[in-house]
Amino acid sequence: MEFTQSGDVLAGRYQLTDLLSESREGRFWRAQDAVLGRPVAVHVLDARDERAPRLMAAARNSAAVGDPRMLRVLDAAQTDQVAYVVNEWGEGSSLENALAAGGPLPPQQATWIASEVADLLVLAHDQGHAHGRLNPEAVLLDDLGAVRVIGFGVDAALHGIDPDTRDSQRRDRVDAVGVLYAALTGKWAGETLSSMPPAPRDHGRVLRPRQVRAGVPRPLDDLCDRVLGSGADMPPLTAAELHSALAGFSGEPTAPLNRPSAIDEETQAMAPPVPAEAAEARAASNAIGVAPDVVRPQRQRPSSPPPMQDPTPSKPLFADETPGYVPPQRPQQAPPAAARRPVAPDASYNGWQGPWTGANVPIAEEPDYNQKPGTSWLRIAMGVALVVLVLIAGSIAWNIINDDPNTTAENPGTGNNGGDNTAAAEPTVIKGITAKDLDPHGDPPTETPDLVDLVVDGDTKGLAWRTSRYNDQIGDSPRSLKPGIGLVLNLKGEYAIDSLKFNMIGEPTDIEIFVGDSPWSDDPSGAPAANGSVGTEGEIKVDGAPEGSYVLVWMTGLPQVDGGYRAEVKEVQVLGTSVS
Structure with a gap:
């Protein structure tokens, strides 16, 4: 297929600049429109590909929605x-980037985002x-502080999925609630693949949001559980019912969402609107967007997001029916005029915001001024000494009973009656390992799953x-x-890991090692063990x-070969000691 290199010009007009993603020879590019002088996003597919007609149909249908x-x-x-x-x-x-930078969102703001997505699905x-x-x-x-949806129908077509089916609509509704779950918890529970950390599960069932993060309102917790968890077998909600439930909770918004700041590419924040001159001078941010110096046509603005401290509606759909239940209330408190509020709050955010009163601060007990100083420490020292004497006496008695002449009060338990200390076990190559390939993206x-067993077959020359x-190249480069x-190695038991040995073809290969108690199905999170x-x-x-099963x-850099980059692994050996 042509148009595979940066700099190629498509249709004599769209110059390809940055390859953003690739799926089965279908490519997603950032490009520059040479006629109108603006950046655009371009999905490209070989005309002979069986997905090409579906891609064209998805584009026409997306344009017809017109939202x-x-x-x-x-x-x-x-x-x-x-x-x-x-x-x-x-x-x-x-x-995804907002949650990675700032953590889960306040419940009402998370609900507003999901509500906007659901409202689009209704249409x-x-x-x-x-x-x-x-x-x-x-x-x-x-x-502009609005929610916009990328790749409507087109992305599915590139992945070989027909977007115009009842199953695609059902998956949309599940994934819309997955968006709510992600905004509330920072975890992904939808059906479509995502690079976000997966939601925790218990016996295959997605945990409720309240089990993952404290402070999630019960109506939202019930809605997520109905669609994603234990209530998944109930009659499915329509997009209109889902939007009604979400809009009922978020209420009528009264303030616009502040504009994201582009000061830090890694931390997108919501800030008050900036003057046009400053907006034109801003650097491009880290997501897919229209350049700031381009004048966009006027469009109907979607509903504005809720303020950070709107009152909770009295009776949303899926409200708790428990007798005596009263939805949480928050006192009104106007934010400072010059305050800058982030889209996603700090990871330490833990529930509804409200004024600090000091009521939850523990009060220290009044000390006993009649107690003589040092008496507490003296009693503790005497107790410790008594315990030591009892242990020594018990050890001497045990060795006397077992006729151990080598035992003394200064050296209890070092005789030759079975009390010898065994030397620490030396790490050895763990046998019986199985392997599975991992490519989350x-x-x-x-x-090449048919060849993955070769990395643990014991043959370093084969x-x-x-x-x-x-x-x-792969890795964390933009x-x-x-x-x-990755290669996921099942040790078939719990081991303390000492090192890994590799036999490769080509060099160098950059590698990160992670140790855990369960297999990986997505990108690893947290710091590697090595x-x-x-x-x-x-x-x-x-x-x-570190111990694990x-x-x-995780390979983050591949050797260079003719025509590109590829890793070839002959053998991986894991050295460790059993902890079972």
Whole structure:
């Protein structure tokens, strides 16, 4: 397929600049419209690909919905060589990035975002269309403080999914509640794949939001549990019913959402509107958007988000029916005029906001001034001495009974009657390991699974498992296609991990090591237990001997090969000691 390199010009007009993602030879680019002088988003597919007709149909259907909460389709065409769809570029921060930077949102603001998404689904589903792949990456908080949805129908078509089916509409409704769950907890519980951390589960059931984060209002907790958890077998809600439930909780908004600040690319914040001159000078933010110096056509503004401290409505849909239950109330308190409020609060946020009263501060007990100083410490010392004497006497008595002549009061229990201390076990190669490949951002999320057993077959000179070949390097670089590729090793028991040895083809390979009690199905989170770079042979030591039943070998940099980048692994050995 042509138009695969940065700098290529599509249809004599759209110059491809940055490759944003790739799915089964379908590519998503940022491009520059040479005619109108503005950035655009372009989905490109080979014209011979079986998904091309569905991509064109999805573009037409998306344009027909015509809601301002969708990034508009600007152009679409299919030639003898390529099929492409051009979308509006919307500047702002995706919900995924906002949650990663600032943590879960206040309940009412989270509800407003999900309500806007659900309201868009009502309009689209009534026309027989669906998004098909709704997740936090597809929800944009734009520079006007509005919610906008990315890739409506088009993204699903690129992934081989027909967005215009009843199942796609059902998945939309589940994923819309997943967006609410994610905004409340920072975890993803929807059906569509997402790079966010997955929601915790108990025996396969998604935990309620209140079990993940304190302070989630009961109506929202009940709604999430009905759609995502134990109530998933109940009659499904329609998009209109879902929107009614969410809008009933968030109430009538009265203040606009502040604009996201682009001061820090890693931390998108909501700030008061800035003058036009300052807006034109801002650097581009880290999400998909329209350049600040482009004048956009006037559009009907969606409803504004709620203020941070709106009162809770008295009786939303799915309200708790328990007798005597009263929804939480918060006293009104106007924020300072010059205050800057973030889109996502600090991770320490834990429930409804309200004035600090000091009522929850413990009061220290009044000391006993008649007590003589030092008497408490004296009693403690005497107790410790008594315990030591009892232990020594017991040890001497035990060895006398067992006729141990080598036992003394100064050296109890060192005789030769079975009390010898065993030397600490030396780490050895763990046998019986099985392996599974992991590519959370692939479609499907695998990397040559038919060869993965080769990495633990004990043959360091034989055949190798290999990744796909990539045009660009992986890792955390802004231009990287994905953060990493992994091998999940099942140790078949709990071990304290000492090190990993590698036999590779090509060099260098950058590796991070993670140790856990359950297998990974998504990008690893938290700090790795160890990291390093290996050549054709190498060893990575793991400090602190972390314990676990699974080890993740997470490759964040691949060796360069002809035409791109690829890792080839002959053997991985895990050294450790059993803790069972």
